[in-house]
Every structure is written in C-alpha cells, then in structure tokens.
Amino acid sequence: MGRWPGGTQERLQEAAIELFTERGYERTTVAEIATRAGLTERTFYNHFADKREVLFPGQDRFIAEIREAVTAAPPKQSPLDAVLTAFTAGSNWFDQRRKAAQRRRNLLDAHAELRERERAKAAALGEAIACALRARGLSDPAATLTAAVSVAAHQLAAARWLADPRRGTLGHHLRAAFEDLHHTARTW
Amino acid sequence: MGRWPGGTQERLQEAAIELFTERGYERTTVAEIATRAGLTERTFYNHFADKREVLFPGQDRFIAEIREAVTAAPPKQSPLDAVLTAFTAGSNWFDQRRKAAQRRRNLLDAHAELRERERAKAAALGEAIACALRARGLSDPAATLTAAVSVAAHQLAAARWLADPRRGTLGHHLRAAFEDLHHTARTW
DNA sequence: ACGTTGATTGCAGAATCTGTAATCACTACT
DNA sequence: AGTAGTGATTACAGATTCTGCAATCAACGT
Structure with a gap:
C-alpha cells in the first residue's frame, strides 16, 4: 500500500456523484472529478476503464x-x-x-x-x-x-x-x- | 434532394462494415469510413449520432x-x-x-x-x-x-x-x- | 438572373482515453 | 543509516471522438 491517503476509488466515486448531481454528467469532465478528489485525470483512468464506470463500483x-x-x-x-x-x-x-x-x-x-x-x-x-x-x-x-x-x-x-x-x-x-x-x- | 449521389447513409454503412471487418472496430477511424465512402468525417456525424450508430440503421x-x-x-x-x-x-x-x-x-x-x-x-x-x-x-x-x-x-x-x-x-x-x-x- | 433550400465541407476546439516513462512514499533487507 | 524494490501516482504527448459555426455547393422555383 502506498503512502497516499487510502480509499482512492471511493473518493473518486464520491466526487463524481457530487459533480454529476451539481452540473450533470455531460457538463462534468474527468479532470474535474479527479481534482475534487485531490488526484489527477490519469489516476482516474488507472482505477476506472472509462468515465461511466465510476458509477458502477x-x-x-x-x-x-x-x-x-x-x-x-x-x-x-x-x-x-x-x-x-x-x-x-x-x-x-x-x-x-x-x-x-x-x-x-x-x-x-x-x-x-x-x-x-x-x-x-x-x-x-x-x-x-x-x-x-x-x-x-x-x-x-x-x-x-x-x-x-x-x-x-x-x-x-x-x-x-x-x-x-x-x-x-x-x-x-x-x-x-x-x-x-x-x-x-x-x-x- | 441535393445534387450529390444519393444513398449517403447506405454508402457510409457499407464502408463501415467493410472496414470494421478488415481491421476491427477500434482500429478503424470515422475519418477512414467517410473517406472510403467518398465523404468527410463531418458528414458522417451529420448522419449518425456516433461511431456505433452506423451499425444500427x-x-x-x-x-x-x-x-x-x-x-x-x-x-x-x-x-x-x-x-x-x-x-x-x-x-x-x-x-x-x-x-x-x-x-x-x-x-x-x-x-x-x-x-x-x-x-x-x-x-x-x-x-x-x-x-x-x-x-x-x-x-x-x-x-x-x-x-x-x-x-x-x-x-x-x-x-x-x-x-x-x-x-x-x-x-x-x-x-x-x-x-x-x-x-x-x-x-x- | 436570383433567392431559397438542403446537403456537404472546413476548421477550431473541447473532451475522452491510451502509452510511456518518471516520480514519489513506503517497505524490507543489510 | 543506507539501499534496492514495490506499487501508486503523476507528467506529458498524442490519437480519436464529437460538437459548433460558418461557408460552400448544387439543385430548384420564380
């Protein structure tokens, strides 16, 4: 386990649900999700195959x-x-x-x-x-x-x-x- | 009806099926489909909402x-x-x-x-x-x-x-x- | 000749997703 | 302490998908 705060996937999911609810799915970019979770866009794709998958954990x-x-x-x-x-x-x-x-x-x-x-x-x-x-x-x-x-x-x-x-x-x-x-x- | 040769959608579908069969779906770009049909990428999107739709006419x-x-x-x-x-x-x-x-x-x-x-x-x-x-x-x-x-x-x-x-x-x-x-x- | 109509095109640009290599923080071993 | 190894994260470049907007083209009617 790395030194980074755990629960990376959970934080990304939480951030995604928040943003999707606030602005809608299309008007939310993956980069925004990652930033709100304190991560980068690339890390998002390390955990989820695509933008939709974050809602199907x-x-x-x-x-x-x-x-x-x-x-x-x-x-x-x-x-x-x-x-x-x-x-x-x-x-x-x-x-x-x-x-x-x-x-x-x-x-x-x-x-x-x-x-x-x-x-x-x-x-x-x-x-x-x-x-x-x-x-x-x-x-x-x-x-x-x-x-x-x-x-x-x-x-x-x-x-x-x-x-x-x-x-x-x-x-x-x-x-x-x-x-x-x-x-x-x-x-x- | 325009002066362009008719059957635009059909030609795009035909070209798409050919290319998908030859190289596979992922390895085929929309631009290639359009070119084989004698059209441009932008025209493809005038007829189909996205790349997949061409297979569901x-x-x-x-x-x-x-x-x-x-x-x-x-x-x-x-x-x-x-x-x-x-x-x-x-x-x-x-x-x-x-x-x-x-x-x-x-x-x-x-x-x-x-x-x-x-x-x-x-x-x-x-x-x-x-x-x-x-x-x-x-x-x-x-x-x-x-x-x-x-x-x-x-x-x-x-x-x-x-x-x-x-x-x-x-x-x-x-x-x-x-x-x-x-x-x-x-x-x- | 002229305007209208509808299809096509060119171009710019945002966003998705991937490949590759570097970096970071911790662990284990000496 | 020092050092190599491990796994997660990051940086960066780039191909591709898809959209918006304006311009162009060829017919058609008047």
Missing part, C-alpha cells in the same frame, strides 16, 4: 457472486427459486445503502448514456445467470429465458424498493416480484 | 413499428400473441437480408462496445413493447415482464435463425421460440 463482483450463488443453490430448488435465493442472499447490503442507491438512480435516470451502461450490466448479469443455470443442468432455451425474466424481476423489485414509502426491504420486494412473475407466467 | 423505426403493431393487434389476442404477431409481421424484411445480418452479427460478437449498444437497443425495444401493452390495457407488472420475455424470445429466435443450417424463416423461429417460452413458463 463492484458491479462485476456482484455479478460473479450471483453466478456462484446460483450455482451453489440447493439442487432441489427450481431454477427460478435458485435465482431468487441468490438475489436475496446479498440484499441486506443494498438495504444499508438505500440513500446512495437513490442518488445513483436519479443520475442514471437523468442521463441516457449512463442508462446504456446500466443495461449492458443487466445483460451481463443475465448471461451469467444463464450460464449458472446451465451448470445446474438446465438446458437451453429454458436457461436463457429464465435468466431474462429473473433480471427483469430483479429490476422490478429494485424499482419498487426505491419507490416504496414504507421502506420495505429489498428482499421483501424481490419475493413479491417473483410472486408476480409466477402469477403473470400463468397467463402466458 | 433503421433500428428506431423498427422499434416504432413494433410498438404500433402491438398496439394495433386484435384486442382478443393475448399480450404474448400480440407481440408475436407484431414480430412476425415484418420478419420477411429480415429473411431477405440474412447474409447482411450474419456479417453484422459477427461484428457485434467481436466487439463488446458494439454489444453494449445492441443491448441498449434491446432494452429500448422492451420499454416500447411494455408501453404498447399498457396501452392495450395490460397492467404492471405484467406489461414489464411480458415485454422482457418477448425481447428475450426474439433474441433467441434471431440467434437460431442465423445459426439454422436449413435456412428456416425468421417467422418460423419466432413461433418456435414463443412456443418454447410457453413450455418453459409452465415450469415456473
């Missing part, structure tokens, strides 16, 4: 964890239940960061360029889930379709979780969304 | 047509059938462009940056379908979930259509994919 690790959790779920569970338990397993982490998640969502909603990245991440999550489901023995096209609806249900649950005035847990909304999914699927 | 119109077709489908049809008929309606257009679609797919598969844009387009299609389904009276979350699985089924059908050695029509693969969807949904 730990996303790749999250995807990897979901993949492993789906793979490791009890073999007796149905594919959909395996995904639900995988989602629910780490949902506390989000419950403790509701406010930060809300600010992040406002930024994503305000800038199409950021939503594009979010959608790419969602698609990557779907592919990872499909891969894990196949590892459980599920065959295509069931794996692909199940993964797709799972991601859709997750997004639905996340949206309701953020909009919920009663502050229900993400786990609660996940279970509700998957219940809705079962109900809707019966109409197909 | 008419995508916005396609989405708009699907939205209208879903909205206009017979009210007696189930939501899923409405989407299927909307997809099938214009599928001949793709059947006549199989080879071009194949080259395009190879490019998308080879470059993550392009897949990201494709995923954004798919998400936009899903939102448009969800909107159309709500206009048909379907309520959330059914509209959102149905739209998501529809897009997934469409992608599945498109993938099989391109991989099919027997050259079945896209319409055939669409019906098969939606049939798989019905089957899979029963296991949820």
Whole structure:
C-alpha cells in the first residue's frame, strides 16, 4: 500500500456523484472529478476503464457472486427459486445503502448514456445467470429465458424498493416480484 | 434532394462494415469510413449520432413499428400473441437480408462496445413493447415482464435463425421460440 | 438572373482515453 | 543509516471522438 491517503476509488466515486448531481454528467469532465478528489485525470483512468464506470463500483463482483450463488443453490430448488435465493442472499447490503442507491438512480435516470451502461450490466448479469443455470443442468432455451425474466424481476423489485414509502426491504420486494412473475407466467 | 449521389447513409454503412471487418472496430477511424465512402468525417456525424450508430440503421423505426403493431393487434389476442404477431409481421424484411445480418452479427460478437449498444437497443425495444401493452390495457407488472420475455424470445429466435443450417424463416423461429417460452413458463 | 433550400465541407476546439516513462512514499533487507 | 524494490501516482504527448459555426455547393422555383 502506498503512502497516499487510502480509499482512492471511493473518493473518486464520491466526487463524481457530487459533480454529476451539481452540473450533470455531460457538463462534468474527468479532470474535474479527479481534482475534487485531490488526484489527477490519469489516476482516474488507472482505477476506472472509462468515465461511466465510476458509477458502477463492484458491479462485476456482484455479478460473479450471483453466478456462484446460483450455482451453489440447493439442487432441489427450481431454477427460478435458485435465482431468487441468490438475489436475496446479498440484499441486506443494498438495504444499508438505500440513500446512495437513490442518488445513483436519479443520475442514471437523468442521463441516457449512463442508462446504456446500466443495461449492458443487466445483460451481463443475465448471461451469467444463464450460464449458472446451465451448470445446474438446465438446458437451453429454458436457461436463457429464465435468466431474462429473473433480471427483469430483479429490476422490478429494485424499482419498487426505491419507490416504496414504507421502506420495505429489498428482499421483501424481490419475493413479491417473483410472486408476480409466477402469477403473470400463468397467463402466458 | 441535393445534387450529390444519393444513398449517403447506405454508402457510409457499407464502408463501415467493410472496414470494421478488415481491421476491427477500434482500429478503424470515422475519418477512414467517410473517406472510403467518398465523404468527410463531418458528414458522417451529420448522419449518425456516433461511431456505433452506423451499425444500427433503421433500428428506431423498427422499434416504432413494433410498438404500433402491438398496439394495433386484435384486442382478443393475448399480450404474448400480440407481440408475436407484431414480430412476425415484418420478419420477411429480415429473411431477405440474412447474409447482411450474419456479417453484422459477427461484428457485434467481436466487439463488446458494439454489444453494449445492441443491448441498449434491446432494452429500448422492451420499454416500447411494455408501453404498447399498457396501452392495450395490460397492467404492471405484467406489461414489464411480458415485454422482457418477448425481447428475450426474439433474441433467441434471431440467434437460431442465423445459426439454422436449413435456412428456416425468421417467422418460423419466432413461433418456435414463443412456443418454447410457453413450455418453459409452465415450469415456473 | 436570383433567392431559397438542403446537403456537404472546413476548421477550431473541447473532451475522452491510451502509452510511456518518471516520480514519489513506503517497505524490507543489510 | 543506507539501499534496492514495490506499487501508486503523476507528467506529458498524442490519437480519436464529437460538437459548433460558418461557408460552400448544387439543385430548384420564380
């Protein structure tokens, strides 16, 4: 570890969220983010592949964890239940960061360029889930379709979780969304 | 119409596909595309919002047509059938462009940056379908979930259509994919 | 002939992102 | 203490993407 004050990535993320909120995403330069964090533009790119990535910290690790959790779920569970338990397993982490998640969502909603990245991440999550489901023995096209609806249900649950005035847990909304999914699927 | 040779966008697209295939997406500059098309870099940006968009011609119109077709489908049809008929309606257009679609797919598969844009387009299609389904009276979350699985089924059908050695029509693969969807949904 | 229209072009410039090498602060070893 | 090694940060140059603005060009109508 160097002598520089730790938490470099966190400071860059914090600075980025502040500036994006103040002036908007396009009107903020990477150099400005770095300066507010007490660093240089080049250092920013040492930590994030591009300007958008600063708003998706730990996303790749999250995807990897979901993949492993789906793979490791009890073999007796149905594919959909395996995904639900995988989602629910780490949902506390989000419950403790509701406010930060809300600010992040406002930024994503305000800038199409950021939503594009979010959608790419969602698609990557779907592919990872499909891969894990196949590892459980599920065959295509069931794996692909199940993964797709799972991601859709997750997004639905996340949206309701953020909009919920009663502050229900993400786990609660996940279970509700998957219940809705079962109900809707019966109409197909 | 100006005096310049027509088909400017088509020429730019053709040049872009050629160069992307020859040298790869990243190693091709917009200036090179424009030069091969007999135009200038600035003209490229008069026709396409950014470098990626050149590979997604008419995508916005396609989405708009699907939205209208879903909205206009017979009210007696189930939501899923409405989407299927909307997809099938214009599928001949793709059947006549199989080879071009194949080259395009190879490019998308080879470059993550392009897949990201494709995923954004798919998400936009899903939102448009969800909107159309709500206009048909379907309520959330059914509209959102149905739209998501529809897009997934469409992608599945498109993938099989391109991989099919027997050259079945896209319409055939669409019906098969939606049939798989019905089957899979029963296991949820 | 003349003005209008729409597409194309030239040019300047900001911003993103990369490659390369140097610098810095700390650690470990002698 | 002194010295080499390590990893993070920095400086700098440069290619590329994308935008704004004004000028040019070729048709078309009157």
